[in-house]
Amino acid sequence: MNDFNNVNSVIKLIIGLKVKENSIVLDCTVGNGNDTEYLSSYLGDKGFIYGFDIQQNAIEATKTRLSSIGFENYQLFFDGHENIDKHIKEEIDFAVYNLGYLPKSDHMIITKSETTIQSISKAMDLLSIGGCICVASYISHDNGVEYHNIKKFLKSVDQQHFNVAEMDFVNQKNFPAHLFIIEKRN
Ligand SMILES: C[S@@+](CC[C@H](N)C(=O)[O-])C[C@H]1O[C@@H](n2cnc3c(N)ncnc32)[C@H](O)[C@@H]1O
Numbered sequence: 001m002n003d004f005n006n007v008n009s010v011i012k013l014i015i016g017l018k019v020k021e022n023s024i025v026l027d028c029t030v031g032n033g034n035d036t037e038y039l040s041s042y043l044g045d046k047g048f049i050y051g052f053d054i055q056q057n058a059i060e061a062t063k064t065r066l067s068s069i070g071f072e073n074y075q076l077f078f079d080g081h082e083n084i085d086k087h088i089k090e091e092i093d094f095a096v097y098n099l100g101y102l103p104k105s106d107h108m109i110i111t112k113s114e115t116t117i118q119s120i121s122k123a124m125d126l127l128s129i130g131g132c133i134c135v136a137s138y139i140s141h142d143n144g145v146e147y148h149n150i151k152k153f154l155k156s157v158d159q160q161h162f163n164v165a166e167m168d169f170v171n172q173k174n175f176p177a178h179l180f181i182i183e184k185r186n
Contacts, residue, residue, distance in 0.1 A: 007136040007179040010167060011096060014181065015042060018094050018132045022046035026088070026095035028081040028119055029053060029111065031102045033062030040071040050088055051076040055109060058102065081119040088126060095123045095133045100141035110141060113149035120150070124162065124182060133182040140175040147178060154180055161185055
């Protein structure tokens with residue numbers, strides 16, 4: 001078993017470190033619900049998932065997916081993740097962004113740096129001490145525009161308040177996604 005195949009395997013490692021049974025977690029790009037469903041397996045009765053997507057069919061399909069496994073502690077919003085502050089008033093322990101477009105779907109529906117950065121900034125405000133945000137960003141989706149803008153924003157974050165790291169799979173072909181990891185410091 002390998003742990004460092006790609007961004008998704010590393011996000012799973014971080015979920016294992018950071019998400020507990022009573023955690024409040026956020027999936028900011030629900031899509032097909034893979035991350036949402038994976039997160040549900042870590043949560044108990046006191047845990048909760050909030051999810052966002054601008055594609056209603058993605059929200060509906062993920063609701064069906066979660067119901068079919070009997071998971072009930074979730075609320076999915078058909079709304080942009082730039083509006084998380086309108087819906088979530090409590091501290092969160094973990095958030096994930098899987099940016100770009102949904103494979104095998106309309107590639108014109110894609111995350112955009114302005115709204116993504118607004119959302120990450122709001123998620124950082126909601127984050128508990130020790131909590132973590134993972135952002136998978138695909139350089140190939142828009143010639144790297146969103147990736148470079150996010151990186152510029154994250155480089156400006158005060159290191160006294162947040163640890164920010166980037167993972168790049170340097171020997172992989174075809175422009176693999178990079179992973180930004182943001183952890184709120186004590
Ligand atoms: C790469 S896919 C996410 C994959 C997903 N995590 C999964 O497990 O299948 C990116 C998703 O972001 C969504 N999206 C684009 N802009 C958004 C926004 N402003 N707020 C929330 N979701 C957005 C798209 O509709 C798409 O479903």
